[in-house]
Amino acid sequence: MGALSHIRVLDLTRILAGPWCAQNLADFGADVIKIERPGAGDDTRTWGPPYLRDPEGNDTAEAAYYLAANRNKRSVTIDIASPEGQAVIRDLVAHSDVVLENYKVGQLKKYGLDYDSLRAIKPDLIYCSITGFGQTGPYAARAGYDFIIQGMGGFMSITGERDALPGGGPQKAGIAISDLMTGMYATIGVLAALAHRDRTGEGQYIDMALLDVQVAMLANMNTNSLASGRAPGRWGNAHPNIVPYQAFRTADSWIILAVGNDGQFRKFAQAAGAPELADDPRFATNPERVRHRDMLVPQIAALIEKRSKSDWIATLERAGVPCGPINTLDEVFEDPQVVARGLRVDLPHPTAELVKLVGSPVRMSGTPAQAMRHPPLLGEHTESVLREVLGYDDGRIAALRTAGKI
Incomplete structure (x- = not known):
């Protein structure tokens, strides 16, 4: 039993920041129901190559990018743009504790799936919105992409070799760092809101913005700038405050x-x-x-x-x-410390037999995070969730499927 095995999360997010938050919660045992578009699903399912391969070496429909952020979830396909699909979402909200979404500001309101609409169904609901710039401010309506946020939030001004040296200039991180850190901060926010709800019975709204997170995570570089009145520059692989x-x-690496x-x-x-x-x-x-x-x-x-x-x-x-x-990733997974800590996990998969993933780094003695379920196939759990959670009968499910609503 995970620490969050009593919690159900309705995950309306896609790409990375939201799914990363949802995966964290799922690793701790939450029942995460991933809502996807019928026939298409999360955009990252096709963000390849590389793709997961079947036993014969053929590409499956699951891109490696998608696999990184979606283990331990159940996939349900619902057309939320339709009244029928919206009704299903509202039924699921009544049986959920948390809703995660990363739609454009105001987009879910026209579907009646915004926080104010859904808390009328579930007063103690915790609702977390993830956007590039937040729900307020002059940039709220803008689309927020990780690369742009890394630049706007100051990260690239301090990352990269010094201008005077070969290869100097601003450099983004090798991963979508503002997306991932927003997913981590969103996880913290959800857990804090759950603790508050357990104490008071009150739900609440969480407004997460990639730009806010990117600025906040610069840590000592922020305070260096604020204390000195000067903007720090890029130091490449050096440190501004410590030498060497x-x-x-070396001679070979x-x-x-x-x-x-x-x-x-x-x-x-x-x-x-x-x-x-x-x-x-x-x-x-x-x-x-x-x-x-x-x-x-x-x-x-x-x-x-x-x-x-x-x-x-x-x-x-x-x-x-x-x-x-400085290891390459193949060297990382051969490192004896990484092996001893069990960071790589292999899970059974219905089309590939086996999927190789990286497990949660959180080590808890009583309720450890666990990788139990492969990243789901598109719509793999639609019928089982509608039956088990909502009590829909075969006729109702068949009618929704025939109409293309699930």
């Missing part, structure tokens, strides 16, 4: 050197065969190393490129100097 704290090329204090720097200098670096007053303390980084970093780079990645990691780990490799 960046990636270095790359490593990350993360020296967090002066004692660690002295250990590094000794391990690197250059103890004089730690005695040099320009480098003896972190503030001085930050001031003289342009003198120090080239010397460290010259030392590190003489030896292999494995040699450096072994040497620095023995010396107690924080370091690590």
